Amino acid sequence: MTERLFQQFAFLNEADRLKSVLRATTLCDGSRRENSAEHSWHLALYAMVLADHAPADVSIDRVIRMLILHDLVEIDVGDVPIHSANGHAHASAETIAAEQRAADRIFGLLPPDLAAQYRALWDEFEAVESPDAIFAKSLDRVQPVMANLMSGGGSWKTYNVTFDQLEARVGGKVARGAPRLWEWVRGQVRPWFG
Amino acid sequence: MTERLFQQFAFLNEADRLKSVLRATTLCDGSRRENSAEHSWHLALYAMVLADHAPADVSIDRVIRMLILHDLVEIDVGDVPIHSANGHAHASAETIAAEQRAADRIFGLLPPDLAAQYRALWDEFEAVESPDAIFAKSLDRVQPVMANLMSGGGSWKTYNVTFDQLEARVGGKVARGAPRLWEWVRGQVRPWFG
Numbered sequence: 001m002t003e004r005l006f007q008q009f010a011f012l013n014e015a016d017r018l019k020s021v022l023r024a025t026t027l028c029d030g031s032r033r034e035n036s037a038e039h040s041w042h043l044a045l046y047a048m049v050l051a052d053h054a055p056a057d058v059s060i061d062r063v064i065r066m067l068i069l070h071d072l073v074e075i076d077v078g079d080v081p082i083h084s085a086n087g088h089a090h091a092s093a094e095t096i097a098a099e100q101r102a103a104d105r106i107f108g109l110l111p112p113d114l115a116a117q118y119r120a121l122w123d124e125f126e127a128v129e130s131p132d133a134i135f136a137k138s139l140d141r142v143q144p145v146m147a148n149l150m151s152g153g154g155s156w157k158t159y160n161v162t163f164d165q166l167e168a169r170v171g172g173k174v175a176r177g178a179p180r181l182w183e184w185v186r187g188q189v190r191p192w193f194g
Numbered sequence: 195m196t197e198r199l200f201q202q203f204a205f206l207n208e209a210d211r212l213k214s215v216l217r218a219t220t221l222c223d224g225s226r227r228e229n230s231a232e233h234s235w236h237l238a239l240y241a242m243v244l245a246d247h248a249p250a251d252v253s254i255d256r257v258i259r260m261l262i263l264h265d266l267v268e269i270d271v272g273d274v275p276i277h278s279a280n281g282h283a284h285a286s287a288e289t290i291a292a293e294q295r296a297a298d299r300i301f302g303l304l305p306p307d308l309a310a311q312y313r314a315l316w317d318e319f320e321a322v323e324s325p326d327a328i329f330a331k332s333l334d335r336v337q338p339v340m341a342n343l344m345s346g347g348g349s350w351k352t353y354n355v356t357f358d359q360l361e362a363r364v365g366g367k368v369a370r371g372a373p374r375l376w377e378w379v380r381g382q383v384r385p386w387f388g
Contacts, residue, residue: 001374001378002378004246005375005378008243008244009340011243012236012239012240012243012244012340013222013340013344015236015239016221016222016223016236016341016344017222017223018232018235019221019228019232019236020221020223020225027210027213027214028207028210028211029210029211029214031214034213035232037231037232037235037236038212038213038229038231038232038235040235041212041231041232041234041235041238041262042206042209042210042213042231044235044238044258044262045206045209045262045263046206048259048262048263048312049202049205049206049304049308050202050206052198061255061258064238064255064258064259064262065242065258068235068238068239068242068258069239069242110243114243118242146203146206146207147210150207150210180195181199184195184196184199
């Protein structure tokens with residue numbers, strides 16, 4: 001048990017570093033940039049509150065676990081803003097390879113049973129094919145939209161994002177998992193873009 | 195649906211303010227004080243990773259939901275450090291009354307069904323009587339112990355905490371929900387107190 005606890009806390013202490021990974025979006029009050037740990041907490045709360053937008057075959061508890069883990073690789077790779085490099089940096093081959101190496105290292109700190117379980121959950125999130133992952137990804141995409149709207153533009157201003165770019169890079173992914181949710185959010189943000 | 199979504203997002207946007215509530219403990223690297231949103235995320239991860247320390251009748255998914263919600267009242271009340279005022283401020287009658295008013299206001303932003311559900315979960319956490327709440331409270335008490343240990347003392351130094359005080363204010367609550375966990379953590383922290 002002692003060896004297992006050393007591994008569990010090696011992982012939990014390493015995970016603390018996610019609190020120092022800064023994202024492109026700010027808090028809703030615009031006071032500072034959001035970090036990836038508090039973003040992950042907010043997404044877990046999104047999953048609880050917006051569960052009525054998930055299809056019936058989605059397990060919200062699995063979605064919550066997925067969202068708690070989903071950004072841990074950023075401890076090594078950092079956050080790659082979706083609108084940076086004109087929308088091309090986010091899912092580049094280099095970023096994906098670096099995130100795979102990060103997942104090997106970080107989940108590898110855990111006892112083997114937990115390492116395998118969390119790696120599978122993270123792989124599922126990244127693949128965006130299962131109903132749980134598709135809904136989780138919708139939430140991951142919609143939360144920064146609300147943060148930008150509340151803070152007066154946020155990363156839309158930083159990267160000169162147009163409404164069409166938002167639709168293409170973000171709207172489609174939100175709508176895939178939660179179509180009525182995107183319809184409503186779209187209506188809220190449309191006026192901001194003039 | 196539109197009215198419901200307005201209420202859901204009124205709550206989710208208000209919840210963002212938890213990211214600005216600062217705690218007495220710092221990040222593990224000592225670089226800054228931890229906020230209550232990222233603390234809540236870390237606790238959800240603790241629940242996942244340390245689930246094997248929970249008694250068999252504990253639902254880890256309920257524990258995770260409880261931990262995601264447990265500090266929202268601090269948006270109005272702030273964090274009351276467990277070692278402040280020589281250990282007497284934390285569960286004072288004034289603090290408890292203020293937290294009740296905060297719960298009324300904050301959960302009251304939600305649609306009635308969600309408001310009732312989350313309030314019941316928060317009340318259960320605060321009462322620390324159910325197996326789920328007792329385990330959740332163990333994690334809430336043990337995470338700052340690890341943060342203080344990693345950062346070289348943290349709030350133990352701020353408040354001149356002795357090992358006996360740590361045992362009395364923290365150890366008992368961790369041990370109540372996870373006795374073997376406290377036994378191990380106790381052994382890790384004992385040398386720090388000399």
